[in-house]
Amino acid sequence: MKHPNVSITLPDWVESTIDLESTYGSDEEKMRLAVELSRQNVLRDTGGPFGAAVFERGTGRVVGVGVNSVVRLNNCTLHGEMVAFMMAQARLGCFSLKSAGGHEYELATSCDPCAMCLGATLWSGVTRVICGATRDDAVRLGFDEGPVFPESHAYLKERGIEIVHGVLRAEAGAVLELYHARKGPIYNG
């Protein structure tokens, strides 16, 4: 019995259409990038309506981005946030962004993280999370977000992770609606 080499890549359109060289200053600018990743992922039929990006805090430099890749890559773990963490850590050569070159890092995600991604956020080493659409927005369209409770967010906060909800919620939510209108598969309903 042979186990495969599991290869995780971004869709080709990411490098060619998304501006990864600019710096992103405000929470709204960072969220706009995450939402654009989610929207393009839907329009180009490469996955679910979720995008995320990891930024160096202070400078606003992008260090890694992700789009939902569950169906495209046959891998239930590949939510947008997970792919963004993997890409950021691969680029920086570290398993925790806490120890990466004297900087702190933050995640912008187009929707509140599910239970898996919230756990991964803790392990990732980011110190701040900016969220767009809410859990309720996702659940309304049939997505399950898993066992996330108010205590779950409190747990991260106690460990020094700030979480900001509802940044550009309408724009982020509109991508969920777009996916719904195009009858995208609910892979974890």
Next chain:
Amino acid sequence: MKHPNVSITLPDWVESTIDLESTYGSDEEKMRLAVELSRQNVLRDTGGPFGAAVFERGTGRVVGVGVNSVVRLNNCTLHGEMVAFMMAQARLGCFSLKSAGGHEYELATSCDPCAMCLGATLWSGVTRVICGATRDDAVRLGFDEGPVFPESHAYLKERGIEIVHGVLRAEAGAVLELYHARKGPIYNG
């Protein structure tokens, strides 16, 4: 800015030293495989003291295994359970084990899943989880398990996932102690 191809592989010793062709009948036999993966991962210095395996229910066939690979592959998401899910889904060519060829699947993991892995368990499509060492065993050695509450397990149970705790707990816990004695890094303390 170029994003890498993130490549996820098992250490070489897995295919050559672990019996992946036998069938594993009882919960104890399945756990013994998960614990052996965790022990070899420590002895061979390829990662943290955690191993996991996905089995076809009924036949006891192994469909994918995982060992903690966080430090080896510079990737905070690569807990043993996550790697096992990825390998099983890559081998079966599906993003949910719920829809894979008319079978049900179960996970054996050498330690209670952390918050991330518990979330992933829900998305993986397994219908049963067999756990060895407990959350307390891991926390005692300095590992954080993240925001997992009694309601978290109840959430999975309500969605048809049975979770069995404490199978071969002493053997599984002994590997945590072994890692501690060898001063293995606590990558998420």
